[in-house]
Amino acid sequence: MSDVLELTAAEALERIRGRDLSAEECFEAWAAAAAGDELNAYLWRAGGASDDSTGDGNGDGDRAGVPLAVKDIFCTEGIETTAGSRILEGYRPPFTATAVQNLTEAGLRVLGKTNMDEFAMGSSNENSGYGPVLNPWDRERVPGGSSGGSAAAVAGGLAPWAIGTDTGGSIRQPAALCGIVGLKPTYGAISRYGMIAFASSLDQCGPLTRDVTDAALLLRMLLGPTPGPDPCDSTSVGIEGGVELPSREDLGGLRFGVPRELSSEAEGIEPGVSEVFERTVKLIEELGGAVEETELPHAEHGISAYYVIAPAEASANLARFDGVRYGLREDDENLTAMYERTRSAGFGAEVKRRIMLGTYALSAGYYEAYYGQAQRVRTKIVEDFGRAFERFDFVVTPTSPTVAFKLGERVDDPLAMYLSDYCTVPMSLAGIPAISIPAGLAQPASGGPELPVGFQIAGPAFTENAMLDAAYALERAIGFDAAPPTVAG
Amino acid sequence: MSVPGDRWEAVIGLEIHVQLSTRTKMFCGCELSFGDEPNVHTCPVCLGHPGTLPVANEQAIRYALMIAAALDCEVAPRSIFHRKNYFYPDLPKGYQISQYDIPLARGGRLGDVRIHRVHLEEDAAKLIHVGESGRIHGSGESLVDFNRGGTPLVEIVTEPDLRSAAEARHWAQLLRTTMRQIAVSDVNMEQGSLRVDANVSVRAPGSDELGTKAELKNMNSFRFLERGIEAELERQASLLDAGEPVVQETLHFDPRTGALTPLRSKEYAHDYRYFPEPDLVPLAPSEEMLREAREALPELPEAREARYRDELGLPAAVATQLASDGELSVYFERAVAASDGAEPKTIANWVTGELAARVREAGEEDVATSKVEPEALAALVAMVEARKVTHGAAREVLGELVASGGDPAEIVERKGLGAVSDSGELEAWVDAAIEANPEAAEQVRGGNPKAIGPIVGAAMREARGRADGGEVTKLIREKLGAQ
Amino acid sequence: MIDREQVLHVARLARLELSDPEVERMATELSTILEHVERISELDLEGVEPTSHVVALENVLRPDEPRSSWPRERVLEAAPDRSEGAFRVPSPQAHA
Numbered sequence A: 001m002s003d004v005l006e007l008t009a010a011e012a013l014e015r016i017r018g019r020d021l022s023a024e025e026c027f028e029a030w031a032a033a034a035a036g037d038e039l040n041a042y043l044w045r046a047g048g049a050s051d052d053s054t055g056d057g058n059g060d061g062d063r064a065g066v067p068l069a070v071k072d073i074f075c076t077e078g079i080e081t082t083a084g085s086r087i088l089e090g091y092r093p094p095f096t097a098t099a100v101q102n103l104t105e106a107g108l109r110v111l112g113k114t115n116m117d118e119f120a121m122g123s124s125n126e127n128s129g130y131g132p133v134l135n136p137w138d139r140e141r142v143p144g145g146s147s148g149g150s151a152a153a154v155a156g157g158l159a160p161w162a163i164g165t166d167t168g169g170s171i172r173q174p175a176a177l178c179g180i181v182g183l184k185p186t187y188g189a190i191s192r193y194g195m196i197a198f199a200s201s202l203d204q205c206g207p208l209t210r211d212v213t214d215a216a217l218l219l220r221m222l223l224g225p226t227p228g229p230d231p232c233d234s235t236s237v238g239i240e241g242g243v244e245l246p247s248r249e250d251l252g253g254l255r256f257g258v259p260r261e262l263s264s265e266a267e268g269i270e271p272g273v274s275e276v277f278e279r280t281v282k283l284i285e286e287l288g289g290a291v292e293e294t295e296l297p298h299a300e301h302g303i304s305a306y307y308v309i310a311p312a313e314a315s316a317n318l319a320r321f322d323g324v325r326y327g328l329r330e331d332d333e334n335l336t337a338m339y340e341r342t343r344s345a346g347f348g349a350e351v352k353r354r355i356m357l358g359t360y361a362l363s364a365g366y367y368e369a370y371y372g373q374a375q376r377v378r379t380k381i382v383e384d385f386g387r388a389f390e391r392f393d394f395v396v397t398p399t400s401p402t403v404a405f406k407l408g409e410r411v412d413d414p415l416a417m418y419l420s421d422y423c424t425v426p427m428s429l430a431g432i433p434a435i436s437i438p439a440g441l442a443q444p445a446s447g448g449p450e451l452p453v454g455f456q457i458a459g460p461a462f463t464e465n466a467m468l469d470a471a472y473a474l475e476r477a478i479g480f481d482a483a484p485p486t487v488a489g
Numbered sequence B: 001m002s003v004p005g006d007r008w009e010a011v012i013g014l015e016i017h018v019q020l021s022t023r024t025k026m027f028c029g030c031e032l033s034f035g036d037e038p039n040v041h042t043c044p045v046c047l048g049h050p051g052t053l054p055v056a057n058e059q060a061i062r063y064a065l066m067i068a069a070a071l072d073c074e075v076a077p078r079s080i081f082h083r084k085n086y087f088y089p090d091l092p093k094g095y096q097i098s099q100y101d102i103p104l105a106r107g108g109r110l111g112d113v114r115i116h117r118v119h120l121e122e123d124a125a126k127l128i129h130v131g132e133s134g135r136i137h138g139s140g141e142s143l144v145d146f147n148r149g150g151t152p153l154v155e156i157v158t159e160p161d162l163r164s165a166a167e168a169r170h171w172a173q174l175l176r177t178t179m180r181q182i183a184v185s186d187v188n189m190e191q192g193s194l195r196v197d198a199n200v201s202v203r204a205p206g207s208d209e210l211g212t213k214a215e216l217k218n219m220n221s222f223r224f225l226e227r228g229i230e231a232e233l234e235r236q237a238s239l240l241d242a243g244e245p246v247v248q249e250t251l252h253f254d255p256r257t258g259a260l261t262p263l264r265s266k267e268y269a270h271d272y273r274y275f276p277e278p279d280l281v282p283l284a285p286s287e288e289m290l291r292e293a294r295e296a297l298p299e300l301p302e303a304r305e306a307r308y309r310d311e312l313g314l315p316a317a318v319a320t321q322l323a324s325d326g327e328l329s330v331y332f333e334r335a336v337a338a339s340d341g342a343e344p345k346t347i348a349n350w351v352t353g354e355l356a357a358r359v360r361e362a363g364e365e366d367v368a369t370s371k372v373e374p375e376a377l378a379a380l381v382a383m384v385e386a387r388k389v390t391h392g393a394a395r396e397v398l399g400e401l402v403a404s405g406g407d408p409a410e411i412v413e414r415k416g417l418g419a420v421s422d423s424g425e426l427e428a429w430v431d432a433a434i435e436a437n438p439e440a441a442e443q444v445r446g447g448n449p450k451a452i453g454p455i456v457g458a459a460m461r462e463a464r465g466r467a468d469g470g471e472v473t474k475l476i477r478e479k480l481g482a483q
Numbered sequence C: 001m002i003d004r005e006q007v008l009h010v011a012r013l014a015r016l017e018l019s020d021p022e023v024e025r026m027a028t029e030l031s032t033i034l035e036h037v038e039r040i041s042e043l044d045l046e047g048v049e050p051t052s053h054v055v056a057l058e059n060v061l062r063p064d065e066p067r068s069s070w071p072r073e074r075v076l077e078a079a080p081d082r083s084e085g086a087f088r089v090p091s092p093q094a095h096a
């Protein structure tokens, strides 16, 4: 039985199709594994003790698939969906997110809902209203965020694969810190309907998987039967022609740009991370790829623009949590007091901080200086990438400036925490696809056991197929096979 | 307008909200409704459940473009939606999806009032105030019904071009007629599908700067609109007369008392923090969409009025009266179509004159809904023109038609009201009249034409309305050898 | 850079009730963040078009066809306070 857990999702699917493994067995094996969650990765598990759900999140799919872990930001009909927030404790959505619908219709059963930073605001999962998630490589460290539960579940052997959401790095950064693959598709590729909004112009869901092939397979399934737009999401377009499974073995003829602003020269990048990054760049050349330095002059302002735009959108997206139609309510005879008490009791510190930041940036007299200017920086960043992609097929960077940091290390320094997204935010602002693959292990600057390092590949909008192909070739050359000590291999 | 004493000039602009009569809401598939059980037309989208997203209603865009065309506006090549942020229980998402710095259309006109802008937005839900339950201050409760929430709205803002309460009322009525004509809304003020707010200020006559304005809300009928503005103009005038300043505020009109009471601000320190709605993409009406909108427009009251004046030669007043009333103009045009020979001008005079009078006498609603078929009226007018009945007899026939409808010819026949020009019968009446008035006859023979009156009178009495006064007089003159 | 008063004003706009310590903490944290963020105000982006969206879509519209609404019981199920088929709230007219 346990060898089922050794299989990648693609392999397991092969066996199920070949009748060497029943979908039921596969599900049971993973349900049992998930039941052993010691990382606080799951908020809800199918058939778990706390399972008093009125549904199982599974449409009328044939279920002949491999189960998956779903970030708790996706609405699942009848199953408590909290987005990691106390304000939604006990909330059972009346519908299921399009992305999850597509997966369940493809036969994937929901294994559980994973823990996350509240409303996806965070890079360490310490902002969850339901306790932090532990990194399977070192339980004193964070798994990254905001999709930390999904990343830890896959890395920790508690799920074969998972989906998460990425607004400024929330799939890629935890994937990097947990030593797995994380893909953020082009903005608009996958429907956002039923995905609880953080920053609507940036949010995009994607796969967290053991390897690149699984990522491609899951991305294909997320698109649904027709890879076009979702009529319920005005901003969705799908991926023309759908997604192919990667097969490329070399990188001959491909040009890779290394933006100095986001790599070795950038401040705050740990030596260990730089070393692994340089090594990987050499590998690209060995595989026939051409690597050259390039520049993204405005990338260094990405964080600033991002921390105006995202909180501004969030301040409006979170206004609906007012204690009137659903969720938490702290009663008071005075309407305004009811609003204020409800929201103050329901939201955590980071969410309040971002709502304040966004409200301030949009408020009378500040709009132009903050929001307007941030939108112009965004334009420049889009142009920077456009220029880079005239010369290069891909831009590569370290995914995270550092390996997994210690729990509590950055909670009192919001800015330091925000800077963990330094290398992933520019791609989010440009809306382009990017993937993080494990590239090796490195010691934290502060010393200690070695931890995973992620390597980020970004391409022009809607080049997922080419990007997956390149990542696949590189993945094979890297041959990353280390496993977290906590997973009995 | 004459503000008390004519020392002040009224400056009035209107802000109109029109509920579009689409089948579904602006951003979700819930059906529009009125007067149904609360919350039976809602879904996760219009209740603002987490994760839901808006998708714009194609028909609402079409209607909005028709309104822009009808108001002769410049449609923005690319307009975007914004979020207007404030907390209120009737606003499920904590923001209203509206338009801000790039509205759908700008700069049109209707009548002689300039249109400032036209934009699309979603309506708020309905709040039913259960009210203070007596106990502690602030212990009141309200119930929220989201059936109306998300109804497509077009907001129309005029320039401050109106100069009196009456003008404002008449213009608002013209706007309603226009909206009804293009069939994009029920435009029913009582039911709230047409809501008219007024920005009112006064200034020294001839001055071209604007005084401090007050915003008037909740005038849910044209009468109230006029009354509210009237009252506010007087209030402001007397303030200024007393040398006191007018303060900018929003006033709520109470239909029961006609009083204007200051409205408490919806949002502490109005700061709507508008920003582009990231869940929707820009609206860029194609040439085709614009053409369709223009072609979908029927003849509008203004154009019709011009046609009546210039092509049918109606007097301005009559043209306006007929054109501004949709049903009446249809009635008039049917009558004109049915008439052979009779001048449209003559028919118009009968419609707005004799017929309207008879209908009023009969205490009926209006001409269009009366028992008098336009074809019947046309036939009657034709008979008068052909001198088959006298004007007086026609009046009697009209009375009969209003009372019980029917065919004028048949009524004339039955009541023996046909005009007589057969000289034999006419002569008999005239001779009898001359005989009955010998002195008068003498004087006429003696060269005093004025004396003919009593003889004509007597002859007409004999004829009981069936003879034409002109012919009778002519015949008497001949017989008495008078010139 | 952002003082107590501003924090209270913004908190009111955002309908957040902050304790005194929270207000103090918020003032310092927001100031640090804004200080970093304000580096972009030094960039000369005169005449640069703002980007509010990266998808190149226009006129995404939905046909005006009714979809069945939700059963009222289901809609009200999640409501913290309901009465007579509606959502109950403290009256906004009671207080300003």
Ligand SMILES: [Mg+2]
Binding pocket: B017, B121, B155
């Ligand atoms: Mg409005």
Ligand SMILES: [Zn+2]
Binding pocket: B025, B028, B029, B030, B041, B042, B043, B044, B045, B046, B047, B150
């Ligand atoms: Zn709805």
